[in-house]
Amino acid sequence: MRNRDYNIIELMAIIAAREIEDRAVIYIGTGIPMLAASLAQHMHAPNIVPVFEAGGVAPQMPTLPTSVGCSRTTYRAIRTCDMPEIFEMAQLGIAHYAFLGGAQVDQYGNINSTVKGRYEAPSVRWPGSGGANAFGSLCWRTMIIMNHEKRRFIEKVDFITTPGYIDGPGAREKAGLPPGTGPYRVFTDKALLDFEERTKRMRLIGLLPEVTLDEVIQNTGFELLITEDLKQLPPPTDEELSVLREKVDPFRIVLSRGDKNSKEEN
Amino acid sequence: MRNRDYNIIELMAIIAAREIEDRAVIYIGTGIPMLAASLAQHMHAPNIVPVFEAGGVAPQMPTLPTSVGCSRTTYRAIRTCDMPEIFEMAQLGIAHYAFLGGAQVDQYGNINSTVKGRYEAPSVRWPGSGGANAFGSLCWRTMIIMNHEKRRFIEKVDFITTPGYIDGPGAREKAGLPPGTGPYRVFTDKALLDFEERTKRMRLIGLLPEVTLDEVIQNTGFELLITEDLKQLPPPTDEELSVLREKVDPFRIVLSRGDKNSKEEN
Amino acid sequence: MSGKVIEILEEGSGQIFSKITPNEFREHMREKVKNAWRDKRIDIKTAIQQFVHDGDYLTMGGVSFVRLSMAAVHEMIRQKKRNLNLAAGTRTYDFNLMLDAGCVKNIDCGYITGMEIFGIPYMTRKNAERMITDGEMGIAEYDNASMAWRHKAAAMGIPFLPIRNMMGADGFKHSAAIKIRCPFTGEELVLVPAIYADVCIIHVHRCDIYGNAQIEGALNEDLGKSKSAKRLIITTEKIIDTDEIRLAPDRTLIPCFYVDAVVEIPYGTHPTNMPGMYYVDIDHMKEYVAAARDRSSLEEYYNKYIFGVKNFAEYLEKVGGKERLHYLEDLEHLRVR
């Protein structure tokens, strides 16, 4: 860990929050996505609509939830319903952003959260899709959150749980997924990435404070596109940090996970 | 009108009520079906579940409703919902009886409530199916209520709005309708009819009090099967009449329609 | 390609009057829902001017004589909307008024012209028969269930729903449905195409300024309809604070992001029934059905109640004002018979 006055969870949440547009409908899971959405709402995006897959729409969370169906996700909501209703909203085009994690990701933003190794005899069996496949397929812009490690950022994922751009431009549409959707940003503990318009390949667009380009390349298992105007991302502002700490997660329910460098759930 | 101390609406409601089994789920429309279901519930079938297509399940109606969506159909209900939920229950097999009216019926119980004459240039355009097609297709036993007139009981309906046995045994199943369903009873102002098991043709099984066999034949536009043990149906009992008048429809909201011999809606 | 196929056993020859595709609708919603938290209050005249266009595919909430958005129907007639394509499952009085006023071009028919216990208004029936025979009105045949499912399919974001009725019926031939052999069970199934409407109008008990709406009683097709129209006008008995919505979020049947306009119109469904608030005005219904016996009395009815008033409040005065409305409230609450 570098010497700094914020932890990695705080940093990632702040980087992600900056990418959220106001007035967007955001499908969120527990953890960083919650912090990011809530922070954005307090800062520049007061009119977003947070949605939880188990059935909570636009709650006013009194504390950060501990799971996607937890009572905090429906507290003072504008609507509580069932899961089909939530995914039908996404199918209908009412989902600007979705946040996904995963165990592996490749250069086209395909995500694996099912198996490591051969499907029939996996060396690791992960939980499977959960909501990810539908989020990544039906929401307009998929935001991916991952730890930046060579074994995770690989040439070709062992199993496509959630399709990104599959094998390149046009492949999503050819497979039959709703047009205009796909991976949009990747947030890691080292960098901010997007997908280059023409090739649909993952592209480095920002380095987290104090991270070097070489560090990112070393930790990426495929050839990374790099934007011409690669920037070192500005560190958290005092305002971002204080809102995050004082208003978003005052009890450090999620923020504390950065303190001990614990793993992000997928 | 014959001289008697009950009107035709009262009589038909009582005849129909007798055919309803206890513990059945009954899909009902306004008018006679409501009287029949409510009377049965007061008499021999306390455990029925009345259902209304617009969304009322098992209400305790304070007065007879004036339409299938009226607030009386959801008063102290056990469930209020939307129309898809109601028809999905029927699709799922949760509908023992449905009551239907119509403008024409034929010997296989096919019902027309769409057009008289040629479809493209009808001499009369009726309202169309309403809920009838789905009721007659998805409910187990369809109860048909019609005025017994030659122009209504015809050889072949001009248009099958709601399929009965179509053109004979096996035709419903061949068309793809759920097996085991179909027309069960026909209640008219002259007779009680069922459908003969082997041929699926309409069969006279009971004559209303004071009605003659000849009268029924004269008013039927096709060759009617007649059961071997044709019965003159017993007239309303004092108990049936008093429950109907005192408990089911004390304000004669529907019963009064028999007083002036007004027409049944379809 | 697997080489395998699903057999299409039969196809209806009816037209699809709503041409919007799921993908088009997705693009539309992507932009529209950004207005979730906009104050959407507006008057009915402006709402109808702004959101209902000639030639639109229109779908309306309520059922029978219950919760019809009559204020909106009056305004559409006053503004002489024309060539509307109408979702006509479970329609009664609202449909009849619009048909006779010349607003309607094509219909997806579930139930039209009938007025249940009041019978079929003579002029409306004649009008429908003439328009059908002259080819002036296009009509496709469905039933209440299949129409409800078509709306539901759209609200689910899918192009069709499989259903188990419409088979063996002549209506099928005049619909746009297709009959297939199910690839899972081998049995026959009917697929009905989704209806994505241009505009939907629904009357509710209460909603907030954003359109988060609560409805009591039978919901009929309103959930499906409200979620599958490009533009949604909510007319409401009352506007309530968003805090009230948040106290009972399971009761928000229409969340705000589907809504374009919120119009507060107390008694806005008269002469029909607002469950829990006021009962159907049976006398007025009888007056209408009697008026619909010939052209001149029907015109008189329109002139008196629709063209002869400048808004719904004035109409309410004409039908008896506060006294009448209180009577209907008493009737609803069983305080009088």
Added chain:
Amino acid sequence: MSGKVIEILEEGSGQIFSKITPNEFREHMREKVKNAWRDKRIDIKTAIQQFVHDGDYLTMGGVSFVRLSMAAVHEMIRQKKRNLNLAAGTRTYDFNLMLDAGCVKNIDCGYITGMEIFGIPYMTRKNAERMITDGEMGIAEYDNASMAWRHKAAAMGIPFLPIRNMMGADGFKHSAAIKIRCPFTGEELVLVPAIYADVCIIHVHRCDIYGNAQIEGALNEDLGKSKSAKRLIITTEKIIDTDEIRLAPDRTLIPCFYVDAVVEIPYGTHPTNMPGMYYVDIDHMKEYVAAARDRSSLEEYYNKYIFGVKNFAEYLEKVGGKERLHYLEDLEHLRVR
């Protein structure tokens, strides 16, 4: 036959573990719903004995650490239910306990083994990997949405639903879904087969003696599940009078005719969260995940909390009794942090 066809573009090779057809289910419901007004109260032991059989296709309500019917899970484990086929969309702690106890034969996978913020219990993951590799457990791949839609299709009485995800994903190949070209839009669609389950268990906030049930908070897949199982066991925090049901009929999410058994078990979802009543017992969750690090500590956990008690009341004493439960109530209501 029209001669026309719908192209099947691709078929998954996964098995369908629930073999019940819509027509079989119709016949079943025809008889079952005649018991709508039967007093269905029963104890959990009898309910599990009577309604859950080895080899059944089982589906359970709740989600994550919310409203899982833990009393029923404990009882199934105590009764050593075997060879169950499990609907495993959105499953966490309930699934893990049953898998490790040897109850599970095949699964339709949406999400398994994961415990969100607590990670994946080591023993469960190893167990799952071994059973898959040895062919001891059959698995078909879906996702939370497609699993929810499969339940919903069944509840709607249809054999499949068309959906717009699962395309371009490897899960599709290991599912029983098929990909077609839509006959209306020409676009690709996935059809997922309905799941008609043998038995469903759902924990609710309150219901009457007939099973008319109310649920608060996120409903997850519970509406679809409760309406598409041959046998439905409701475990409930509280039994209320039917009059209370009739006062708010829009809140009856499960009407009584779907229900076979009503079991009153206060705190029946501990250690998970009952929205509006008590919060998730995070300490107990951590204790479980820690125990699942090796076989002997996991066995100890089972022996202490499941095999070592004769019923759920005794379990509740073991986890801290009234004091602990009141603390969780305070936590839920934000009276403590």
